[in-house]
Amino acid sequence: MIPDELWARIEPLLPVLPRRTDHPGRKRLDNRKVLSGILFVLYTGIAWEFLPQELGFGPRVTCRRRLRDWHQAGVWQKLHELLPAEPHATGKLDRSRAVIDRSHIRALKGGPKTGPSPVDRAKTGSKHHNIADGSGLGGHRWVIEQTVALLHWFRRLRIRWEIRDDIHGAFMTLAAAIICWRRLIH
Template structure:
């Protein structure tokens, strides 16, 4: 890390200003107040420390002032249940749209396997990892690789089963005058999505499918547009906690996944606005 550069898990004032209004208000009981609740911003720094470093919750250093690993885990769970990470992702997409940083001319979809060390829901034998237990993360991005939506399934699920659910998961993105934008003009995908049935479903929602055909020679040219989703998976894997699924509970891993997508959007927004 360069001298003077801020640690990535330290929440900046600008990012905190966007997150704080989304957090649920927890009232302290007057009759049994108990121990004072740790500051939300410090706990969020602890959550980001685990996300960036991949450290187990129980080994989170208390001297950093982020609270115990269990406190951070509970707060991550509660905020995920309250929809904080999804709303953060949607609000950042709206800011990117307002800044003209989203390209809706095309979207790209793909899936990526990740090993699930402890099993749990939404896992299965991975066909690309000697049938070891794993999960598959599905991602749809706009033309520049900015994540629009993500989902988690078992490692043995076919990519095409998440085609329409991912399209439907793209939120209505506001930020400009007129109706919110939700559908790209075209959708690019590899041979794993080559089914005429799903092509018809994609066309039915007003999107032109551009999907490689099975049996066709390599060099179709789709890679010129599809590489951005691979880049987005690489950015997600930059968060060490997302390189391997350590969580038994699927909702905790999905919370990290959505938070990771939101942080990628935040970086793109800072780049687009020069802040």
């Protein structure tokens, strides 16, 4: 599920945890399998408790815990900064101009950083703030609308199911990094 080229960029960013010698317990599940489970949830929008064990992703708790831990370690933010640096160095990415906008999504379970929607009869929601490169400035709103559509291509981000803000933020940052990766390879 994870292309080798993308995994080669993610793997060095993941924290290395030494195996405990006093209480070794079970061997740690492979990071690539766990990340595949995280991406499965992000792409499909499936609830954590329905993550299929048959696909070999590992337990849902392990996937959610590693998503949280890697987000706290700054892995997704580093990846999101690393990927656009390459096209910027070659002149394919113009950072001198940017388009900024936000979109509003439903937050059915509430949680921190949610509030009443100004456009949806005050139902609980959450805002996604977006920045896109300035290749479409000058009345071309499609640039930011395309960015919002790319984020909402990940089904888990269409409706905010996470109560915990750190898990939602981890999904957002990971999705932005994947969008950058797709732009980089095309």
